[in-house]
Amino acid sequence: MPDFNARLSSADFCRDPFIVAPQYLLGAYLCSRVDGVFTAGKITECEVYLGGIDKAAHSYGYRRTPRTEIQYQPGGKAYVTLVYGMYNQFNVTVSGAGEPNCVLIRSLEPVAGIEVMQNRRGTSVLKNLTTGPGKLCQALGIDFRRHYGADLCGETLWISPRDETPLFQTSPRIGIDYAGEFRDKPWRYFIAGNPFVSKLPRR
Numbered sequence: 001m002p003d004f005n006a007r008l009s010s011a012d013f014c015r016d017p018f019i020v021a022p023q024y025l026l027g028a029y030l031c032s033r034v035d036g037v038f039t040a041g042k043i044t045e046c047e048v049y050l051g052g053i054d055k056a057a058h059s060y061g062y063r064r065t066p067r068t069e070i071q072y073q074p075g076g077k078a079y080v081t082l083v084y085g086m087y088n089q090f091n092v093t094v095s096g097a098g099e100p101n102c103v104l105i106r107s108l109e110p111v112a113g114i115e116v117m118q119n120r121r122g123t124s125v126l127k128n129l130t131t132g133p134g135k136l137c138q139a140l141g142i143d144f145r146r147h148y149g150a151d152l153c154g155e156t157l158w159i160s161p162r163d164e165t166p167l168f169q170t171s172p173r174i175g176i177d178y179a180g181e182f183r184d185k186p187w188r189y190f191i192a193g194n195p196f197v198s199k200l201p202r203r
Contacts, residue, residue: 002029004040004112008159013075013094013152017048017101020075020094021189025103027162029111030090033155034141039116040160041108041130041140045190045197047173049091051100056179059100070149071100078157080137080144087134090142092152092159106174106188107131109196110139132198167192174199 012024031040051059051071058081059068070077071093079091079102091102108130110117117129117139130136137143142157150157170186177183190197 002040002111002160002163004029004031004038004160006160007153008076008161010074010076010153013092014096015075015094017050017094017103018187020092021046021048021103022168024161025092025105025159026168026189026191027164027166029160029162030105030108030136030140031112031158031160032140032142034146037113037116037141039113039140040111041136042111042162042196043105043107043159044109044194045105045107045188047104047106047189048187049102049104051102054179054185055182056173056176057100057102062100068100071102072098075101076152078142078147078150078152080142080148080150082144083134088137088142088144089133090137090147104133105136106133107190107196107198108136108139109194127195131196166194 025043029040049057051057074097075094077093079093081089091104093102095101110129118124121139129139169192171188172184173188
């Protein structure tokens with residue numbers, strides 16, 4: 001059983017995103033304590049977004065808006081956004097101050113508080129609880145109004161270190177057909193053979 005009291009440190013997040021994603025986040029545990037209720041899931045899938053140059057990133061071209069401002073702080077904060085006015089998406093800010101890079105957490109394997117996740121999601125189907133950015137936010141009670149900018153070394157949202165090093169694969173990211181030459185960058189990481197991923201790789 002992982003040590004949910006342990007946390008990745010601020011220094012762990014302040015690294016190159018292509019190091020943070022596969023070496024620190026994949027296989028680690030995203031934990032939440034919302035309204036006193038604890039839930040956690042193993043990170044099985046994530047995607048890197050490079051704010052400065054990446055046409056798929058909200059901060060492409062170093063765009064600074066009230067929404068993206070948190071990305072310009074040192075890594076280790078929650079960048080939570082609302083998509084289509086309905087679905088929350090949880091990103092981890094990474095790199096040093098002034099570099100608006102982040103890693104989108106796409107899927108989790110439910111580990112703790114599964115009954116709570118089922119109630120929040122309105123389903124008992126384990127594979128449907130956290131296999132998608134919006135699903136996992138609903139399951140863990142993550143909401144942009146409450147958790148945007150949260151310190152990921154804190155007591156509400158945090159990431160506990162992985163207890164084993166997973167084998168992983170890469171593929172193009174999902175749902176970014178508008179991103180030009182960045183559409184096919186292999187910046188999606190997922191645990192090989194794990195059933196708790198959102199989609200199989202694009203052929």
